[in-house]
Amino acid sequence: MLTKISRLALKKKKNSKIVCLTAYSKNIAEQIDNYADLVLVGDSLGSVLYNFDTTRKVNLSMMIEHSKSVRKGVKKSLLIVDMPFNSYKNKSQALKNCKKVMKETKCDGIKLEGGRKITEIVKHLVKFKIPVIGHIGITPQSVRGKFRYKGKTDIEKKNLLKDSKSLEEAGVFAIVLECIEKKVSQEITESVNVPTIGIGSSNFCDGQILVTDDLLGLTDNNIKFVKKYANLKNNIRNAVKKFKLDVKSGSYPSAKYSY
Numbered sequence: 001m002l003t004k005i006s007r008l009a010l011k012k013k014k015n016s017k018i019v020c021l022t023a024y025s026k027n028i029a030e031q032i033d034n035y036a037d038l039v040l041v042g043d044s045l046g047s048v049l050y051n052f053d054t055t056r057k058v059n060l061s062m063m064i065e066h067s068k069s070v071r072k073g074v075k076k077s078l079l080i081v082d083m084p085f086n087s088y089k090n091k092s093q094a095l096k097n098c099k100k101v102m103k104e105t106k107c108d109g110i111k112l113e114g115g116r117k118i119t120e121i122v123k124h125l126v127k128f129k130i131p132v133i134g135h136i137g138i139t140p141q142s143v144r145g146k147f148r149y150k151g152k153t154d155i156e157k158k159n160l161l162k163d164s165k166s167l168e169e170a171g172v173f174a175i176v177l178e179c180i181e182k183k184v185s186q187e188i189t190e191s192v193n194v195p196t197i198g199i200g201s202s203n204f205c206d207g208q209i210l211v212t213d214d215l216l217g218l219t220d221n222n223i224k225f226v227k228k229y230a231n232l233k234n235n236i237r238n239a240v241k242k243f244k245l246d247v248k249s250g251s252y253p254s255a256k257y258s259y
């Protein structure tokens, strides 16, 4: 029987796009699970939920608690947890923390940011049977200041290609490409055998991921690659306004809602 991870590889072979989304809680995870191949508990929760100015402020216990909640809503998809900043500085620390995350959250694998700099760590984790996804291009844990898309210059392009190759050789089972120029994303996707998951990196990637809160219109992000598929902020405001009116007028709770 195919494992959930080998199903992703098969999708790349068959040219069938891979659908990925983030979740930080059970309620959202339950809604996504039937439609996504992969659900990521991203450290983007730092900015989306906690209003942090950087994902560097997210710690391991935050990731574990949110992932436990998401785990309750994910039955079918592959569940991946982002390892936060400073939790994989060297091989032994990375292994200890990844084992803790896998054990406590019962996730299917973890994601690390970085290319050649982290390949020794990736090899070590894979040796100990931890399934790993890589993440290159814009890597928010190492960005200070403005975000700028990658792959504009020849040197950036060469480095991205080298990073993706070395991650593949180290044993990752997929690579997130964040904000990489489209021709470079295409070249990376064609040169590695593992699936590439794009975010702001064109439709040449084998799959796509978006932050669910962005696509639902719950955030104020005006990032170029974010397509808003709903305006839940409006829906929430309207519902809350109606509740307020009902409470003020005394029409809530009516007999139907009273014991």
Ligand code: KIV
Pocket: 022, 040, 041, 042, 043, 044, 045, 082, 176, 199, 209, 210, 211
């Ligand atoms: O933290 C996150 O949500 C991510 C995805 C957007 C790829 O890393």
